[in-house]
Amino acid sequence: MKESPGVVDLLGVLAYAELSAYARMTEDAVTLAPSLGDRAALSELAVTEYAHFRLLRDRLADLGADPDEAMSPFVEALDAWHTLTRPSDWLQALVKTYVGDGIALDFYREAARHLDPSIAELVDEVLVDEGRSQFAVERVRAGIEAEPAAAARLALWARRLVGEALSQGQQVASVRPELARLLVESGPADISRLFATLQEAHGKRMAAMGL
Template sequence: MTASTDGQVGDDAPLALQDPDYREAVIDLLGAIAYGEISAFERLAEDAKLAPSLEDKVAVASMAAREFGKVAGIHARIAELGADPFAAMAPFRGAIDRFHEHTAPSDWYEGLIKAYVGDALADDFYREIAAYLDATTRDLVVSSLEDSGHAAFVVDRVRAGIGADPRLGGRLALWGRRLMGEALTQAQRVAAERDALTALLAGGIDRPGLDLAAIGRMFARITERHAERMAELGLAH
């Protein structure tokens, strides 16, 4: 796929990418993911300061570096589509920043839960949308959502913490529910403000769409996966 000098997608692009509404939606989606990765990097770098040991500090800092390493590929794809990566990210700063402001962790364990559960909620949503993208963009999105070492590390540390202090489990279970509530609230605000993303799920040229029942099932799957992660952490309360 190529982009001409005037910013239009080349003739060899898939039919869907020649639909300006679809392309706008893809640019929106990639902008949201890119800014989410940058925010994840910043947050993990801050969380590293809360680490109780040098080993934990290095582990979290390494996860932060991997998150930041994903941004370049997403920016390149946005540029291929004829858009400015920073302009594409800008509409999502408010919602993503508000989510982080409302869910600032108070300690090491809350930071771990947020890094694992909070990021996974967004990733699950993006994976669901990826099924309705052209192949090149879909593969990029899926690869950008690959685990950066969060899962095994977080599960090990959280389970060890609960083993040492069983009271910790109740507090972290509540924290996990709060993260989900805040994530859904911000996602709804973004969808309401970005018509292109909402229209993406409805289908278009050369693309299937989702009806309301299918969208409901999609969110049910996201909720189920959240519950599975909480159970894996020992927080199925």
């Protein structure tokens, strides 16, 4: 079966997203985690992200693509996203990990729906939650319980993250139109369903954190 022209693009952007997540979580664990237990827990999640990166890198190589070349078109957009959404404290870092990264990865999960099952299964594997939700939700809820005024601040932060994530998605689509086509194969109906899915998932994440 002939691969979709967007397959290498999808795996490339996901590989760089996972590599970036590993680097960011490692940094946040050292600079923002309030306890050694939190540092260890976030570091463990970072190791999982790196394992996902390796799976994607190896699949790109199996497809005959150069992993570095496959990732390079997305470096600027994803680096800009992380620069614009750099958290200033531990709770902001957790909300970014759960809400900001979540909606961005939802885009890629939706794109994979149109691909060969083996590729879709790989994407599902690297986007599996791996305890990230529980870790972030428990600590954000505890933070809000200790400081109720933090809820409003974090809700504003989450809205900013979503806006920046949507902007990032547009930048990525403009750089690689073949990737964008994976999201709109069926036309306007797919666009409506995509945004409904993204909004529903975002609402559930916000409610889970008590925001």
